[in-house]
Amino acid sequence: MSVFxxxxxxxxxxxxxxxxxxxYPRERSALLPLLHLVQAEExxxxxxxxxxxxxxxxxxxxxxxxxxxxxxxxxxxxxxxYHVGVCTNTLCAVMGGDEIFAALKEHLGIGNDETTEDGKxxxxxxxxxxxxxxxxxxxxxxxxxxxxxxxxxxxxxxDLRLGRDVKPTRGPDRLCTWKxxxxxxxxFSDGLATQGAQAGAPSLAGLDVARRNGWTAPxxxxxxxxxxxxxxxxxx
Amino acid sequence: MTTLTPVLSRxxxxxxxxxxxxxxxxxxxxxxxxxxxxxxxxxxxxxKSSGLRGRGGAGFPTGMKWGFLPKDNPNPRYLxxxxxxxxxxxxxxxxxxxxxxxxxxxxxxxxxxxxxSNTAFVYVRGEVLHVIRRLRHAVAEAYEAGLLGRDVLxxxxxxxxxxxxxxxxxxxxxxxxxxxxxxxxxxxPRLKPPFPAVAGLYASPTVVNNVESIASVPSIxxxxxxxxxxxxxxxxxxFGFFSLSGHVTRPGQxxxxxxxxxxxxxxxxxxxxxxxxxxxxxxxxxxxxxFTADHLDTPLDFESVGAAGSMLGxxxxxxxxxxxxxxxxxxxxxxxxxxxxxxxxxxxxxxNYWMVQVLERLEDxxxxxxxxxxxxxxxxxxxxxxxxxxxxxxTSPVTSSIKYFRQEYLDHLEHGGCPFDHAKSTVWGGxx
Numbered sequence: 001m002s003v004f005x006x007x008x009x010x011x012x013x014x015x016x017x018x019x020x021x022x023x024y025p026r027e028r029s030a031l032l033p034l035l036h037l038v039q040a041e042e043x044x045x046x047x048x049x050x051x052x053x054x055x056x057x058x059x060x061x062x063x064x065x066x067x068x069x070x071x072x073x074x075x076x077x078x079x080x081x082y083h084v085g086v087c088t089n090t091l092c093a094v095m096g097g098d099e100i101f102a103a104l105k106e107h108l109g110i111g112n113d114e115t116t117e118d119g120k121x122x123x124x125x126x127x128x129x130x131x132x133x134x135x136x137x138x139x140x141x142x143x144x145x146x147x148x149x150x151x152x153x154x155x156x157x158x159d160l161r162l163g164r165d166v167k168p169t170r171g172p173d174r175l176c177t178w179k180x181x182x183x184x185x186x187x188f189s190d191g192l193a194t195q196g197a198q199a200g201a202p203s204l205a206g207l208d209v210a211r212r213n214g215w216t217a218p219x220x221x222x223x224x225x226x227x228x229x230x231x232x233x234x235x236x
Numbered sequence: 237m238t239t240l241t242p243v244l245s246r247x248x249x250x251x252x253x254x255x256x257x258x259x260x261x262x263x264x265x266x267x268x269x270x271x272x273x274x275x276x277x278x279x280x281x282x283x284k285s286s287g288l289r290g291r292g293g294a295g296f297p298t299g300m301k302w303g304f305l306p307k308d309n310p311n312p313r314y315l316x317x318x319x320x321x322x323x324x325x326x327x328x329x330x331x332x333x334x335x336x337x338x339x340x341x342x343x344x345x346x347x348x349x350x351x352x353s354n355t356a357f358v359y360v361r362g363e364v365l366h367v368i369r370r371l372r373h374a375v376a377e378a379y380e381a382g383l384l385g386r387d388v389l390x391x392x393x394x395x396x397x398x399x400x401x402x403x404x405x406x407x408x409x410x411x412x413x414x415x416x417x418x419x420x421x422x423x424x425p426r427l428k429p430p431f432p433a434v435a436g437l438y439a440s441p442t443v444v445n446n447v448e449s450i451a452s453v454p455s456i457x458x459x460x461x462x463x464x465x466x467x468x469x470x471x472x473x474x475f476g477f478f479s480l481s482g483h484v485t486r487p488g489q490x491x492x493x494x495x496x497x498x499x500x501x502x503x504x505x506x507x508x509x510x511x512x513x514x515x516x517x518x519x520x521x522x523x524x525x526x527f528t529a530d531h532l533d534t535p536l537d538f539e540s541v542g543a544a545g546s547m548l549g550x551x552x553x554x555x556x557x558x559x560x561x562x563x564x565x566x567x568x569x570x571x572x573x574x575x576x577x578x579x580x581x582x583x584x585x586x587x588n589y590w591m592v593q594v595l596e597r598l599e600d601x602x603x604x605x606x607x608x609x610x611x612x613x614x615x616x617x618x619x620x621x622x623x624x625x626x627x628x629x630x631t632s633p634v635t636s637s638i639k640y641f642r643q644e645y646l647d648h649l650e651h652g653g654c655p656f657d658h659a660k661s662t663v664w665g666g667x668x
Contacts, residue, residue, distance in 0.1 A: 023398050025312070025355065026438055031420035032403050036362075057420075070422040070578075071403035073362050085363075089324050090522065090568040091481055091554045096662035127406065127572055129363055130321045130330040132481035132554065133488045136663065142365040149664055170334060171366040184369060185362050185401045193373035196366060198253045203331040205480075205488025207248055209504045210240040217241040217475065218466050220459035 002048035003041050010052075013041065017056040020187060027057050031067055033186045035074055040182035044075040073185075075122075080115040081177050082160045085126035085139040086153070092128070095135040096149065101125050103150035108157060120161045122178075133202035134169070141181040143168035146200055171196050238496040240504065241467055241475045243455050244448070245491045248335040254370050256377040259338035265383060267454035271346040272391040274457075279350035283453060286461040287473030292318055292409075292446030293520065293549045294625075295472075295538045298453075302351050302443055304433035311440035313353040316418065316432075317344060319360035319371075319447045320402055320409040324522035324572060325552030328477035329447040331489060333360070333367045336451075337374035341397070343450035345383060346457055348395050351443055355396050358447075359414050362401045372399050406576035410624050411444040413578065424580045425624040448477065468494035472537035476551055482517075483509045483557035483661075495540070498553060499532040512557035516640065520549020522569045523629025525636035526562075546636070561656040562641045563648055566633045567595035573630035584627030587618040591634065598645055601653040608638055608645055 003009050016037055021030040034056060038049030045068045047061075053068075054061045068074045086101040087093075104123055108116055115122040131137045134146035138153055145156060146169040159166050166175045172192035176184075184190055210216065252258040259265070271279055284299030305313060317340065321329040333340060344356045360368055375397050378384040386394050400418060407413045408423040415437050417423035436442020452474065456464050465473045472494040478501055481487045485506030492501070498517065508514050516526045519536060525546040527534070534544045541548045556565065574588035591614055597603040615631035622628060638645065647655050659665040 026419070028420035029400075029418060032417065033401065035403065036401065067420065067422055071405050073402075073404035088568070089572055090565045091325055093568055094556065094560055094565065094658075094661045095482065096664065098658065099662060126363070127575065128322060128324040128326070130327045130361070132325050132327045132552070133479060134327075135481060135487075139363065142363045144364075144366070147663075168366070172369075181365050184365055185403075187372075187399070187401070189369070189372060189376075193366075193369035194255070198251055199248045199331060199335040202486070202488030203245075203335060204249055205486045205505065206240050206478075206490030206492070207242050207245050209490070210242050211249075213239065215239040215241070217243045217246070217455075218463060220463040 002046070004038075004048045004052045009041070013037065013052065014056070016186070016188070021056065023187065028059070031057060031064065032071070035064075035068055036182050036186035039074060040179050040186055043079045043179055044077055078115070078119075079178055080122035081120050082140055082175070083122045083124065083142075083178050084157060084160075085124050085129070085142075087127070087129055087135070087137045087139070088125040089128040091132045092136045097136040100136055100138065100148055100150050100153045104153055104157060107154045116161065118161060121157050133205075134200060140166070140168070140175060141178050143171035143175060143181075145169055168196070170200050238493060238500050240490060240492050242491045243475055244332055244336060244339050244451055244477070245489060253335050254337055254374065256338060256374070256381060259336070263458070264338055265342055267458040268342050268345050268383065269389060271349055271457050272389055272393065276350045276352055279346065279457065282461055283350070283456060286456045286464040287471070288449065288452060288456060288464065289472065289538065290446055291448035291452070291476055291550070293323065293523075293547075295548060298445060298449050301433065301445070302347070304431070305351055305441045305443065306434060309434070309441050311438075312355065313351055314437045314440055314442045315344060315348045315351060315353045315356040316415065316437060316442055316444045317356065317358040317447055317450055318409060318411060318414055318444055319358050320414060321447070322361055322406040322409050323550055323552060324569060325479070325481060325518055325554040326521050326550040327479050327481065327552065328489060328550065330364055330367055332447060332451060332477070333371050337371045338378070339451040339454065340371070340447055341374050341378050341384070343453040344397055345378075345388060345395060346453050347443070347445070347450055349388075349393050353443075354394050355398070357418060357437070358397065358399045359408070359418055360399060360401055362403050368399065368401050375399055405578075406572075407578045407624075407626055410626060413624070414444065415442065422578070424578045427623075469535065469537045469539070471539050472548070478536065478551045478553060480505050480553050480555060482555040483512060483560070484555045485509055494548075495535040495537040497533050497535055501553065502532075508555070508557055512559065515556050515558045515560055516562060516637075517556065518549075518552060518554045519546050521552040522554070522572070523547075523625070523632050524549040525632045526640065528640050546632075557661075559656065559660040561599075561654055561658070562637050562644050563595070563599045564654060564656070564658070566637045567592070567599050569633045570595055570630060573626065577626060581623035581627065583618045584622040584630070587614045587622070587627065588630055590614055591630070598648055599654055601648050601651060603649060605646060605649065608642065612638060
């Protein structure tokens with residue numbers, strides 16, 4: 001029996017769905033967050049999940065399926081409690097992402113887009129995740145694990161399988177599960193926004209240089225001509 | 237010598253930089269107060285005269301984009317912020333939103349007021365969970381403080397901001413694909429014209445701007461257009477993030493005036509990693525033709541980079557040393573474009589598919605010299621013939637790498653495979 005046919009669950013999800021739909025001037029805009037919502041229930045987007053979204057929006061299951069299959073974050077099969085994404089786009093691959101991905105495949109005994117038998121870890125190679133200055137990058141449930149090595153990545157997945165607490169490099173104090181992460185993507189707060197660092201070291205690299213050298217943006221309170229003199233002075 | 241000009245990053249070394257309290261302590265939301273005393277059109281004129289150009293890659297003048305909204309269209313107007321940062325190498329908006337989301341929220345409030353929009357959306361890529369939390373938290377704080385919502389700061393101006401998480405599709409960084417996605421469809425680009433300014437979200441007048449563009453607006457309102465144009469070059473005014481990644485001693489974000497050079501940035505970043513030398517680099521992400529050591533002194537502004545045969549793009553400087561195989565690098569980028577092609581147009585869908593096959597056999601030493609001409613021929617059929625810039629961008633690494641490193645492709649054929657030891661390129665292998 002599908003979770004969506006259980007009356008209590010369904011009633012709860014319908015409240016959530018209404019809240020999502022109310023955010024938008026037009027209902028159909030709610031489809032992406034609704035798909036995140038059904039993924040938060042089952043860990044993937046099932047046929048039943050698709051039917052639930054279609055009913056909420058008054059569109060066909062074919063229309064929902066067309067969208068659900070277009071976006072890589074929606075999974076068509078049950079996903080592990082922890083989705084481990086290794087960036088193998090060029091920059092990360094060159095810096096070691098390929099070796100990390102190969103090491104994890106061997107260590108976990110699974111291939112790309114597969115899940116360990118205990119249902120704990122799904123492994124996938126992912127595209128550029130906008131953290132190139134922290135390469136090589138691994139994402140777990142879409143939280144940043146920066147500057148990884150094959151060894152650090154192997155011990156990371158070991159910790160995940162053993163149920164040990166794992167802390168992202170730039171993220172909350174504890175990693176949440178795949179389903180919990182999907183719920184955040186659907187737009188529901190888990191109250192963790194203020195946890196964790198504001199910035200990693202590379203994010204501050206330029207600011208550090210500026211601070212050490214006393215460099216700032218021009219002072220708007222001073223006339224432009226005077227500021228121009230400063231710049232020339234610096235050049236000498 | 238060019239010096240760094242931290243504006244958006246100037247408060248990032250405060251552990252609480254992402255909070256409203258910290259943002260206010262460093263002058264935050266004073267620009268919004270000032271803006272609300274101005275005529276909306278005066279703000280549009282101010283941004284025009286600042287010369288701010290879109291920071292998402294294309295470099296279109298931001299104020300001009302705002303000015304394109306038709307005056308006589310009765311539909312509601314929308315501001316949509318493109319936070320779908322996915323161009324390989326690009327990593328500026330994500331740390332900005334993590335450390336300083338209020339800079340964007342304040343920019344959204346000012347820009348929405350200027351274009352007379354009462355609803356703004358931030359389309360943020362889904363694969364950055366904590367960034368989404370931080371952004372939503374900042375929006376909630378701003379609502380609570382009366383900086384968003386009904387009657388912003390008692391001005392009579394109403395503004396709702398919706399943070400919308402994407403679901404994994406590079407193509408949604410293309411502005412019309414983003415709009416389709418935000419409307420709840422597959423993210424596929426639309427035919428232009430009509431441009432979003434005329435028929436954007438829900439066929440209403442819409443401005444789509446990059447995160448960094450909008451986040452730069454409060455500083456312009458606070459400090460004036462002249463302050464902004466005192467940085468950068470005549471046609472590429474102001475500051476921007478230069479994101480250094482790869483084989484560099486201290487990779488990271490360097491906020492500098494446009495026109496800074498890679499040589500200057502490398503000096504600040506400790507140079508290429510010890511014992512190695514620069515081989516090739518991208519000035520603005522994988523969709524911009526690669527450069528070599530010959531371009532170390534090219535000013536990184538829109539005009540100079542264009543004149544040197546590439547594009548400023550997103551200032552994503554991916555730096556590769558001599559241990560890196562350019563054929564492998566390009567092959568991987570093209571696999572990315574093939575994977576991310578939305579499938580709508582044939583040149584991009586088929587062209588990238590076939591380029592992956594050809595590049596694979598070249599890398600494995602199974603290709604022929606004629607394959608290089610074949611790649612260039614496919615690129616001819618892609619560039620300017622695909623539906624959107626994704627297909628155009630895919631040709632950049634291919635044509636530029638053949639231009640600068642033709643012999644390296646041939647070496648693969650002679651060697652019967654890749655002559656490089658990839659282990660030496662890794663972070664941990666470089667020292668050995």
